[in-house]
Amino acid sequence: MMLFQLETPVRALVTWFPDWPLVAARLADALPPDVPAAVIGQGVIAACSAEARAEGVVRGLRLREAQTRCPDLVVCAVDPVRDAREFESVLSSLEERAPGVEVLRPGLCAIRARGAARYYGGEEAAAGxxxxxxxxxxxxxxxxxxxxVFAAEQAARSTSELSPLLVLPSGSSRDFLSPFPVEVLGQPKLASLLKRLGILTLGSFANLPIADVRARFGAAGISAHALATGQDPRRVIPRKPPRKLDQRAEFEPGLDRVDQLAFQLRSTADTFVAGLQTEGLVCTELRVLITDEEGSRSERTWGHPRHFTASDVVDRVRWQLQSQPPANNRMPDGGITGGGLSSPVTRVEFVPVRVDSIAHHGRALFGDGAEEQIHHGLSRIQSMLGHEAVVVPAISGGRLLAERRRLVPWGDALPAGTAALASRPWPGRIPDPQPATVFASLIPVLLLDADKEKVRTDHRGGLIAPPIWFCPTGDPARRRLVAQWAGPWPLRQRWWDADHRLEADRFQLVDGNGEAWLLLLDEQNWWAEARYD
Known part of the structure; x- marks a missing residue:
């Protein structure tokens, strides 16, 4: 009795880009070229360069062992979003030569071989x-x-740099796959079970009767059995190319002044916003990529509290160029390339990262409300004074009050993980009510005992002598009586981190003028952290 009938396999052309996470990281300037480099995922090597492999670094190796084998190894974290973003330009180029591409994952794609072969006059010509x-x-x-698709992928992975193409004759996929280990099926649990049963290769697995496979391994076993026999039932489903919403401006020769770039980019920004509006969209998150004559690239993603207009887009370019430029980025005539660039700018790209329906951002029937007026006012001030001239507060995590306060430029989204940090318990933090005035930096003060000596704590954390005098300016001549006090409360964190270790004691007091203070005692000095107004 037939359990089911497999469809006739359709020949597939699979293109594999080796070590794509590493290639994407280098394209995004996250890793330098021509040095031992690797991409790390969950503490192990996900992809590595040829220079790193020459030093003994391989995939699956733990980071510490990899750095032991190659001390000069440069690493960055795996980023699926970066991999997909950089792969998009590769797909666009492939679709110009052979339409109908299906993305299996970033760095791996498939095309129906029949159509491409008919157009180019053969499968080898299409692959070329x-x-x-x-x-x-x-x-x-x-x-x-x-x-x-499965057999074509294994064929692509079996090629070499000198021979990057392998075409399997029709009907030979099963014989080709026969010596491959069962691990290539991509089902670790099934592969482990097959190995315990003595089935080590795809050939041995393919020789099992399909009825026995179904009875012993179920639906997952039947799917894997089809792969092993070269009868992968998967079809190549071409993707629908995304709408082209990004815009690019190129300059020849390059421009080295911010005002020149802002003027030249105005029309490109208008086209970018108008193109989105034609599709019924507005941009709420924008990526700006700036490339200079030497190939260096500055990339940044900008948020907006409402949506980007053409003026907002140009402002983001200007802010990105002016944000902390290195000293050697200043041109002899006063121009600034900025943002990590070292020569005149030759290309600027606008990529909408997040869009929304324009219907959600229409003007109110009876005019703009107070919120809209505030937005326009703050945006205008920000446009004149700079991106970080207008900031809004947000609560983050930490034990010190300065750590819990975070200032975010107007329009920017909170950094990832801020809300999660704020929700943690943080033992040792000050309970409510919180001080109304938190000083931007600790203010040196004095807390004196009856002998006008600094109040200290003993090895058990208690006060050696009670506080009598408080000097908010640090000048003993301008001291105040201490009316009430409480503490100390020890604060110990990151004892293993020399740069961020904190050993201090907290103290609350009310002085003779009725002002309440939150103090901090480190190993030698007293500091005012905040004031209760």
Whole structure:
């Protein structure tokens, strides 16, 4: 009795980009080129460069062991969003040569081989066009063609740098897959069970009767069995290319002054906003990419409390160029390339990261309310004075009051994890009610005993002598009597971190003028952390 009938496999052309997380990180300037480098995921090596492999670094190696083998190893964290974003330009290039691309994951894609082969006059010619497209972008690619997506992927992974193409004749996929280990099925639990049963290769697994496979391994076993026999039932489903909403401006020769760039980019910003409005959208989060003549790139994502207008887009470019430029980025005539760039700007790109329906951002029927007026006023001040000239407070996590207060530029989203930090218990923090005035930096003060000596704590954390005099300016001549006091409360954190270790004692007091203070005693000095107004 037939359990089910597999569809006739359709030949697939799979393109594999080796070590794509590493390639994407280098394209995004997260890793330098031509040095031992690796991408780390969950504490192990996810991808590494050829220079790192020459030092003995391999995938799956723990970071500490990798750094032991290669002390000069440069690492960055894995970022799926970055991988997908950088892969988009590769897909666009491939779709120009061979439409109908399906993204299996960033760094791996599939095309129906039949259509491409008919257009180019053969499967090898079609694969050559794909390889040429990748070569134009400066990325390494490998191509495999077989009767199924799975077999074509394994064929692509079996190629080498000198021979980047492998075409399996029709009907030969099963024999090709036969010597591969069962781990390539991508099902660790099933692979572990098969190995315990003595089934080590795909060939041995494919030779099992399908009825026995179904009875012993269920639906997952039948799917894996189809892969092993070269009859992968998956179809190549072409993606729908995304709408082109980004805009780019190129300058030849490059521009080295911010005012010149702002003027030249105005029309590009108008086109960018108008293109979104044509699609019924507005941009609420924008990525600006700036490239200079030497190929260096400055990239930043900007948020907006409402949505970006053309003026807002130009302001973000100006702020990005002016944000903490290195000293060697100042041009002889006073121009600034800024943002990590070292030569005149040749290209600026606007990419909408997050969009929303324009219907959600329409003007009110009876005019703008107070909130809209406040927004326009603050945005105008920010445009004149700079991005960080207008800030709003947010509560973060920490034991010191300065750590709990975070100032975020107007329009920017809170940094990731801020709310999670604020919700933690933080033993040792000051309970409510909180002080009304928190000093931007600790103010040196004096707390004296009856002999006008600094009040100290003993090794058990208690006061050696009670406080009698308080000097809010640090000048003993301008001292005040201490009316009430409470404490000390020890504050100990990060004893293992030399740079962030804190050993202090907190103290509350009310002076003779009726003012309440929150004090901090470190190893030698007293500091005012806040005042209760």
């Amino acid at each position: 066009a794909v390889l040429e497209s990748a070569d134009r972008l400066g990325v390494e690619a490998r191509v495999g063609i077989a009767d199924s």
